[in-house]
C-alpha cells in the first residue's frame with residue numbers, strides 16, 4: 001500500500017506575512033501522518049519561517065528547485081545542503097515551468113535528483129507532455145523518456161524514495177484537468193517504465209502523483225485510480241481550506 005502524497009506548489013505566490021496567514025488556519029488541522037504525506041513547497045524566502053511554523057505539525061516543507069552542485073560560484077542559486085540545513089524535507093525538481101523558462105533539461109533533472117537523494121531530501125520529479133505532443137499521440141513516449149532520464153543511474157532504493165509528478169502542461173493552471181482515466185493511464189505507463197528499468201519493487205513502491213487543475217471537487221476521482229498516489233497542486237494549495245480538503249480526501 002503506497003501512502004498518498006498531497007503536495008502544494010505555491011509557485012511565486014505569497015509574502016511571508018501571507019504564508020503566516022495560511023499557517024494560522026492550517027496549523028489547527030488534524031492530519032494523520034501515517035495515512036498521508038502533506039507537503040507545502042514554498043518560495044525559498046519563506047522556507048525558514050515555514051519550517052519553524054511547521055515544527056510539531058504533520059505538514060512537511062519543501063522547496064521548488066535546488067542547484068545540483070553542493071556549493072560554488074552560482075550566483076542566485078540555492079544548494080540542497082542549504083535546504084537540508086534549514087529542515088526542508090522535499091524538493092520539486094524539473095517542474096515544466098522551470099523546463100520552459102529556466103532551461104531545465106532531463107540532464108539537470110537527473111543531476112538534481114541524485115543530489116537531493118544524496119542529502120536525504122525527497123525529490124518530487126515532474127514530467128509531462130505539451131498539448132502539441134498529446135495531440136500527436138506522443139504522451140507516453142515523451143513522459144517515459146523524461147522518467148528514464150531523470151532516474152538514470154539511480155539504485156532501486158533511490159527510485160523508491162523518489163516521488164514522480166505527472167503534470168500535463170496543458171492542464172496546469174488552465175482549469176482543464178486530464179480525465180481521471182487519462183491521467184491514470186499515463187501514471188500506469190510511468191510505472192511500467194520504472195518496472196522495465198528498475199524492477200518490480202521500485203515500480204510498486206514509487207509514488208506517482210497527478211498535477212494540473214486539481215481541486216477538492218476532483219481529487220476523490222483521481223485518488224480512486226490504481227496508479228495515482230496523490231497530487232501536486234498549484235492554485236488550490238494557496239488557500240489553507242482547500243489544501244486541507246485535499247489532504248482530508250487523501251487520508252480517508
Ligand SMILES: O=C(CO)COP(=O)(O)O
Nearest residue numbers: 009172173212213234235
Ligand atoms: O503546476 C502545478 C503544480 O505544480 C499545477 O498547478 P494548478 O494546480 O494551478 O493547475
